[in-house]
Amino acid sequence: AAAGTSTLAAPAIAQSRIEWKMVTTWPKNFPGQGTGAVRFANSVEAATEGRLKINVFAAGELVPPFESFDAVTRGAADLMHATPYYWPNKSKALMFYSTVPFGLTTGEQEAWMQYGGGQELWDKVLDPFGLKGFHAGSTGGQMGGWFNKEITGPGSVNGMKMRIPGLGGEALKKLGMTVVNLPGGEIFAALQSGAIDATEWVGPWNDLTFGFYKVAKYYYWPGMHEPGTQIEVTIDKKKLTSLPKDVRAILEACIYQENLKFTAEFNARNGASLQTLVQTHNVQLKRFPNDFLQAYGEKCGEVIQELRDGGDAVTKEVIESFLKARREQASWNRIAEQGFMNARLLDYKFPS
Structure with a gap:
């Protein structure tokens, strides 16, 4: 049995x-x-x-x-x-x-x-x-990307070729950039060969692994194109x-x-990887100038508005729901998250 x-x-x-x-x-x-x-x-x-x-x-x-x-x-x-x-x-x-x-x-x-x-x-x-x-x-939050030319204003990206997907790439097209989408495994070779002038991927941990510091001079922030x-x-x-x-x-x-x-x-x-990039590999961190960020934000807004007005009912519904969440979250986090982050940066004694 x-x-x-x-x-x-x-x-x-x-x-x-x-x-x-x-x-x-x-x-x-x-x-x-x-x-x-x-x-x-x-x-x-x-x-x-x-x-x-x-x-x-x-x-x-x-x-x-x-x-x-x-x-x-x-x-x-x-x-x-x-x-x-x-x-x-x-x-x-x-x-x-x-x-x-x-x-x-x-x-x-x-x-x-x-x-x-x-x-x-x-x-x-x-x-x-x-x-x-x-x-x-x-x-x-991500980094803004790897560049071999300094970004001094909105006109700096005109004629540049960059690997950047999504809505961020669509907005940069409006500033004169040529945008390409490549899978991660193809980015290093494209940047090394000059097929692209710049790339974004993620942030310090991933970017250190890919070794982008070997083929690009400047590492820009903030990554407004991909906040999460x-x-x-x-x-x-x-x-x-x-x-x-x-x-x-x-x-x-x-x-x-x-x-x-x-x-x-x-x-x-990401924190430890950023320190490795800067201290071991001498990566130059650069902040995007405000006029570039302002122009970029304007073009992103145009892209979203065009999608909302594009005639697809479901896309419009998604966008309107998303924008409502953005309004509500921003009104709170300006006081909460952003307020805390700003306060944490003040000059005061604190154990290291």
């Missing part, structure tokens, strides 16, 4: 095991994004006790990085680990789910997503594609809803946990 029970149990266990393919837009094991994707997949397998196993494919292993969206919609993969502004050809509204220049910080974005209707509108954008999106971490860039785990909706209820609940809990871990890791590592 015992032998018979064992024989019957094995197929039942095998049948309950689900394997998914997750494509990513990141180089294999790239610190932060690549390692975060693997950490997330491992956490799901551990938490479900092997009932859901997610096999991770780095950029180019299953599909090219910028084909990840299509890979999920056509069934070549079950989910992707990416960032939504890579898919403006699917919907312009998706760019608002990565980051918006002069828009929301990471904390403000989370407030909009969870309590301001942001998630429900994202669902609305993705539903025609048969997808369900979740935020799975933020890089936090979000990572996505976006899943084939049919596959998600077909999961056993407890497995789906565990999966979503793991995404939320990764959202916290990913964000915390970037916040933890």
Whole structure:
């Protein structure tokens, strides 16, 4: 009888095991994004006790990085680990789910997503594609980018060629810049060869790993183009809803946990990495001049207004919801977060 029970149990266990393919837009094991994707997949397998196993494919292993969206919609993969502004050809509204220049910080974005209707509108954008999106971490505030020419004013970027995706790139086009979008693994060679004159990626931790300090002179701040860039785990909706209820609940809990871990890791590592860039590699930090930031902000506003007036009802709904959140969050954080940060910079004695 015992032998018979064992024989019957094995197929039942095998049948309950689900394997998914997750494509990513990141180089294999790239610190932060690549390692975060693997950490997330491992956490799901551990938490479900092997009932859901997610096999991770780095950029180019299953599909090219910028084909990840299509890979999920056509069934070549079950989910992707990416960032939504890579898919403006699917919907312009998706760019608002990565980051918006002069828009929301990471904390403000989370407030909009969870309590301001942001998630429900994202669902609305993705539903025609048969997808369900979740935020799975933020890089936090970013740097403005790597340049081989000094930026002395708005005219400095005219004729320059820069790798910069999303709404930030669209706004720079209005200042005369030529904008290209390259996956992370191709940026260094493009900058080294002169195919591009400048690039942004993320911030000190990621940028140190890529070695941009070897091929660019100046490291500019602040990163107004990306105040809190979000990572996505976006899943084939049919596959998600077909999961056993407890497995789906565990999966979503793991995404939320990764959202916290990913964000915390970037916040933890950027400071020390910035010191390494400056003190070990003699990187020159430069602040964008105010007249450039002012002109950039104006052009970003124009881009957003054009999208709002572009005739797509869902995009307009997303933008209006986003701008409402921006107004409300800015009115509070001018007093709270910004007030605290300004006070912390005052000259007073404090243990180092």
